[in-house]
Amino acid sequence: MKLHFRFGLLVLALVLAVGAICFAGNRAVTGMGASVHRVVHTDMTRVLLVTSVRRLFRSMTVLERDYLLEKNADKRRPIAVQMKKTRAELEQALGAYDAIAPAEDRPSWTALRAAANRWEALDDRVTAMADSGDAAQALGLAQEHAKDPVSWEVVIADLVKANEARLNAQVVATDSIDRSSRRLLYGVSGLAALLALTLGTIVFRGIRRNMTDVMNLAQNLERLVAQRTKALEHRERAMQLVLDSTGEGLLSVDLQGRVQPERSKAVSAWFGEPAPEASEQLAQLLFPDDERQRLHCENAFAQLAEDFLPFDINADQMPRRTVRGDRHLALSYRQVFEEGVFSKILVIVSDVTERIASERAEREAKEQQAVITCLIRDRAGFLRFIDDSEELLATISTEKSRTELQRHLHTLKGNTSIYAFRSVAERCHHLEEVLTEREGVLTADERAELTAIWRARLESIEEFIRTGPADVVEVEEVEIRTLTTHLRERRDYGELLSIVEGWRWDRMSEHLVRLRAQVERLSAQMCKPVQVNVVHNGVRIPPDFLKEFWPTLVHVVRNAVDHGIEEPEAREAAGKEGEGRVTLEAREEGGQLVVEIGDDGAGLDTEALLSKARAAGIALGDDPVVEALFADGVSTRDEVSEISGRGVGMGAVRAACVAAGGRVAVRSESGRGTTFVFRFPLPAWIGGRSVRPGSLPAAAARPRTKAPRAS
Structure with missing residues (x-):
């Protein structure tokens, strides 16, 4: 209790000392503030107002002179406006001084206001006479200002002297208040410090007597802490043993x-x-x-x-x-x-290393099974796909152009997805993400890893590729009938040879059926029922003709399903059948091979497409929609998926088409669908045989293949 009492006494002394200092300081500051307020807000304000009135009187005199000297009426108008503004400021200054003027200044200020009124009245007469064109008489009338019984210059000078005298008196009074306040503050502060020092000394002596007891308690506490620390260390070792087990x-x-x-x-x-x-x-x-x-x-x-x-x-x-x-x-x-x-x-x-390895092995087995299924279903197409993929990988491994690299990756991803090489497609998608997030191109290690994944997948099915049946030339019945008819008619040997050799050419139906498989897979994946119509017209094309172009068409059909065909609910709301339609057609027309891919979807969103192209800084030519559609980096999708959204696939399609000497056109109608038309000139000589328009084997009718609806 003694310690608490001493401590309280010390605190009380400090509080009293601080309170006394604050009281004295507050009183000093209050006195100084009042004195300064009187100086600044009263005397200085009056001096400034009187000075302002003098300036305004002089300004009015100068403006009146300028008005009389100026002969042009248009140039007088701004002077008249300024004279009116100066009068208003003079009235405002006179009113402000009138509100704070002391009693002894009232007579002078009243006389000054009357002089201002007379001056303004005479000024109005002068300007009116000047406006009427009698400049000489106006000038003579202006001389009447000097005859005013009250000189505003003298009155203002007297007011300035009176205010300066009052200001000096206030400054002297303020200095006196400041000295008194300082003496009060120093005296109170000294007494407060003496009181605090006295009480602090008394309290300190009492506290020092208790220090020995506190030190003894601290030593005892240290012994207890050491014992507790050993117990905790033992407990931690036991817990660590449990964790490690x-x-x-x-x-x-x-x-x-x-x-x-x-x-x-x-x-x-x-x-x-x-x-x-x-x-x-x-x-x-x-x-x-x-x-x-x-x-x-x-x-x-x-x-x-x-x-x-x-x-x-x-x-x-x-x-x-x-x-x-x-x-x-x-x-x-x-x-x-x-x-x-x-x-x-x-x-x-x-x-989970073992579990991951087991899951990976299971995925690889399922992928191998799906790949083998594709191989069995279309062996020729599968082998062509392997050759195309090998060429793409060789290009990717050395490509230095970022744009071309993105195109090749996107094409390889689409083609490997068709033939169930899911691991390769996933790796391509990952590398596309890498290119999106960084500048430049892929590293050598990243390209080598993609090639290694492809080689590993091929090695797993090498036995099935090597032990497959020998090459078989498939001939349609209509082609057999055509040959039989020509033999009966004893046609020219060269013409018969041309027909038979044409059987070794690729059938367009095979290319279109592969695209149909991609449409079916995507429609099932996206839960969009789609009916695919294949119209091949029995057309055959020379081997390796448009070899680089066919793999890129996967981008067109993927976009047709993803961007073009609407959801069933949206189609029904628009008055369409819930099932979408995609048409794949090939025909010979005017010495050209024509490939059409169309859908009955929503059509192109041209506004969004052009907006994205302009935002990307792409120059749009005579056909801005086509330029925007096939430009790299432009996509109407805001999100990227494994199917679409990167804006590089259509650029790869046009690049391959142009490289093969073809051209592309696009027809689109809002709500009715979009059709891509690719035209390629047929070569004049292939293998020493002339190829004329109409010489490619084709049926008289338009053979169609109607795919069942994808579930």
Whole structure:
């Protein structure tokens, strides 16, 4: 109690001392403030107003003179406006001074206001006479200003002297108040300091007597803390033994993302020992070499630590997998509460390497089965696809143009998707994402990895490719009938040979059927029922004719299903059948091979297409819609998917078409659909045989292949 009393006495003394100083200071400041207010807000204001009135009187005299001297009426108008404005300012200044004028200034100020009124009245007469054209008489009338019984210059000078005298008196009074206030403040501060020093000395002597007791208590407390520390260390060793026995990795992270020192043995084995006196971030620990994943982890952890949404929802945004060396590790997260408060996050790390390997093997087996199915169904097309893909990969491995690289990747992704090489398509999609996020082109390692995945998939089916049946030339019945008729008619041998050799050419129906398979696969994937009509007209084309063009057509049919065909509900609302229609047609026309791909979908959104093209800075020529449609980097989709959205596929189509000497046209009608028309001139000589319009084998009728609706 004695210590508390002394302490209270010391505090009271300090409070009294501070209070006395504050009181004295406040009184001094208040006195000074009032005195300064009188000087600044009263005397100085009056002096400024009187000075302003003098300036305005002089301005009015100058403006009247300028008005009389100026003969041009148009130039007088701005002078008259300025005279009116000066009068208004003079009236305002006179009124302001009148509000604060002392009693002794009233007579002079009244005389000054009367003089101003007389001056203004005479000024009105002068300007009116000048406006009437009698300048000489106006000038004579202006001389009447000097005959005014009251001289405003003299009155204003007297007012200035009176205000300056009052201002000097206020300054002297303010200085006197300042000296008195300082003496009061110094005296009170000295007494307060003396009081505080006296009471502080008394209290300090009492406190010093208690220091010995406090030191003894501290020594006893240190012994108790040492005993408690040993007990805690023993408990921590026991807990660490339990953690190391679980086989899983356990580590705790505070809400700032810092990894805590306590961790299980498995975590140390997988991620290494923690650096002494270092607070490593969780994102850095999990993804030391992947900046993109590290940034994602940091952002997701910030939401997790805020605890605004339910923990499970936030935890779903956190990374679930990481790779360390050859180990695949699964991650899960738990909340840790201390005294009911969310304080830490427990990260549970599990080694799922074997499970991942098993899942990968299962996926590869399913992919191999699907690829073999494609091989059996269309062996010739499959072998052609392998040749095309090999050429694309060879180009990708050396391509230095970013635009061409994106086109080739997009084409390879589409073609490998058709023939069920899902792992290759996924890798192409990943490399497209990489190109989107960085400048430049792919690294040599990234290109080599894509080639390695392709080689591995081919090796898994090499036996089925090698043991396949020998090449077979398929001939349609109508072609047999045509040959039989020509033989009976004993046609020219060269003409018969031309027909038979034409059987070795590629049938357009094969190319169109492969595109139909892609439409069916995409329509099933996107839950859009689509009916595909194939019109091939029995046309055959020479081997390797348009070899680089055919693989790019996959982009057109993918866009038709993804962008063109609407959802069934939207089609029915627009008065269409719920089932969409896609038409694939090939024909010979005027010495040209014509390939048409059309749909009955929504048509092109030309406004959105042109807007995206202009935003990308693309120059639009005579046909802006076609230029925008086939420009690289332009897509009406805002989101990128594995199907479309990058804006590079259509550019690859036009580039391949132009490279083959063809041209492309587009017909589109809003709500009715879009049709792409590709025209290629037929070569004049192939293998020493003349190819004339109409010489390609074709049926008289238009053979069609109608695909069943995709489920």
